[in-house]
Amino acid sequence: MSTTSDRRKIGEIRPSQLLYTFGVGATVELPNLSVMVMGLDDWPVEQGTTEISEPRLLKAVQGELGPQVAKLLTPPLTSESTGVASSPFDDTANVGVPVAPFPRWKVCPHPHCRLLAPIQSGLFELKLDPYRKDRSRYVHRICKKPGKPPTVVPARFLVACENGHLDDFPWVEFVHRGKTDCRYELRLYELGASGEVADIQVECVKCNKTRRMSDAFSDEGRDELSQCRGRQPHLRKYDEDPCKGKQRAILLGASNSWFPIPLSVLSIPTSSDKLAQLIEMNWAELEECESGRDVKMKWRLLKGLATHTEDQIWEAVTKRKCSSAQEEDEFVDVRRPEWEVFSNPDSSRNSRNFKLRVVDSPKPYRHLLKKVVLAERLREVRSLIGFTRIESPGEYTELGDFPKDQRVPLSRTVPKWVPTSEIRGEGVFLQFSEHSIEMWVKKTKEREGEFFEAHRRWRLNRGLNTTLLARQVSALARS
Numbered sequence: 001m002s003t004t005s006d007r008r009k010i011g012e013i014r015p016s017q018l019l020y021t022f023g024v025g026a027t028v029e030l031p032n033l034s035v036m037v038m039g040l041d042d043w044p045v046e047q048g049t050t051e052i053s054e055p056r057l058l059k060a061v062q063g064e065l066g067p068q069v070a071k072l073l074t075p076p077l078t079s080e081s082t083g084v085a086s087s088p089f090d091d092t093a094n095v096g097v098p099v100a101p102f103p104r105w106k107v108c109p110h111p112h113c114r115l116l117a118p119i120q121s122g123l124f125e126l127k128l129d130p131y132r133k134d135r136s137r138y139v140h141r142i143c144k145k146p147g148k149p150p151t152v153v154p155a156r157f158l159v160a161c162e163n164g165h166l167d168d169f170p171w172v173e174f175v176h177r178g179k180t181d182c183r184y185e186l187r188l189y190e191l192g193a194s195g196e197v198a199d200i201q202v203e204c205v206k207c208n209k210t211r212r213m214s215d216a217f218s219d220e221g222r223d224e225l226s227q228c229r230g231r232q233p234h235l236r237k238y239d240e241d242p243c244k245g246k247q248r249a250i251l252l253g254a255s256n257s258w259f260p261i262p263l264s265v266l267s268i269p270t271s272s273d274k275l276a277q278l279i280e281m282n283w284a285e286l287e288e289c290e291s292g293r294d295v296k297m298k299w300r301l302l303k304g305l306a307t308h309t310e311d312q313i314w315e316a317v318t319k320r321k322c323s324s325a326q327e328e329d330e331f332v333d334v335r336r337p338e339w340e341v342f343s344n345p346d347s348s349r350n351s352r353n354f355k356l357r358v359v360d361s362p363k364p365y366r367h368l369l370k371k372v373v374l375a376e377r378l379r380e381v382r383s384l385i386g387f388t389r390i391e392s393p394g395e396y397t398e399l400g401d402f403p404k405d406q407r408v409p410l411s412r413t414v415p416k417w418v419p420t421s422e423i424r425g426e427g428v429f430l431q432f433s434e435h436s437i438e439m440w441v442k443k444t445k446e447r448e449g450e451f452f453e454a455h456r457r458w459r460l461n462r463g464l465n466t467t468l469l470a471r472q473v474s475a476l477a478r479s
């Protein structure tokens, strides 16, 4: 089949990738196995996660997922990225986040065998590699192939719906065209070398029924497959309420099988006071402190505070606690504080994570640009708050516009933390002159009428319908 698989071992995935390319609910292809990244309930939070302090982001996440979210945590680090050797039998030896084999249906690749069966049939045997967990595989032990049992591959067909459900392909019902009593035994043959879906055929050798896989993508197949079972494999459960979504066939690794829903902020200084900035940076540690003595106990974990006394720190912590209690009920506008800091750069606010420098606008663009600010040091913090399948939240301009019931939760129970990563980099901030933008909008409005009139004349001259055109234009304008 012509799907490009991204084969890699889990140890090679960086924390930021874990959130985005291979986050909770996504499928990952290991060298011999396709797996699903499991929900937060299964993550070993106690092993090697680090709390990230970014109060504005935490507040925004709470606004979306509820006030019980208490922490932003980095994904568990793998032994390879920490450089600490661990026992090969330790579950975290190579896999930093929990995964489970998915899809459950596998195919024996031997051309004379091609057995298609689920893992729970017991026909495939798990071969655990104690030294490289990510190289573990299933083999077809009693295969027609003489010699070493072949390593089986995932059946690359799945079904998914726009409400975020994902399920194994209903192989048995599909080949028998409905429910059956047949004590089936399935094979999946590739009839041509093209790898095209039309050349793949599923066959039941017990009753000799066959069906081409292209049927799954035809109108008839679409109707047959449309009933969704509401499965959420990353949470190991089926939704209790029947799903009204339209289920359809997709291929393993298809780009529409998983879209992350992230929330992100740029770390900005909330104060020009250096001590307050350091308190902010260490807030994950300092928040729990109840006295100057507690601060002392945390001394070794604090960064950059060595020149301050514990009393000074405790005083600043108290101040910070009072102000956050006041902010509690305020509406979270993530972008406005960023806009304010970037559009009024103040070098006294520069810090380890944040450095702005104003430069002159390039001469030819001076009438368009009000300000050019180089962000020479920036830290972006991103959290994953959910995901979707089939439909991308990126098609909506505001996160709030995306239908909430299509957002798939990351855990079975309400989450107490969300996976988060930080990225350090740089950027350029351009502030356009509002006057120039207004002028441009005005000019294009005038042109719009001229263009439309010219196009109408063009259609009229060719004897084409112009009322239809008017309707299309007004529909376009509405969308």
Ligand SMILES: [Zn+2]
Pocket (backbone or CB within 6 Å): 108, 109, 110, 113, 114, 115, 140, 142, 143, 144, 145, 150
């Ligand atoms: Zn076989």
Ligand SMILES: [Zn+2]
Pocket (backbone or CB within 6 Å): 176, 182, 183, 184, 185, 204, 205, 206, 207, 208, 209
């Ligand atoms: Zn059959």
Ligand SMILES: [Zn+2]
Pocket (backbone or CB within 6 Å): 161, 162, 163, 164, 165, 228, 229, 230, 231, 243, 244, 245, 246, 247
């Ligand atoms: Zn569904």
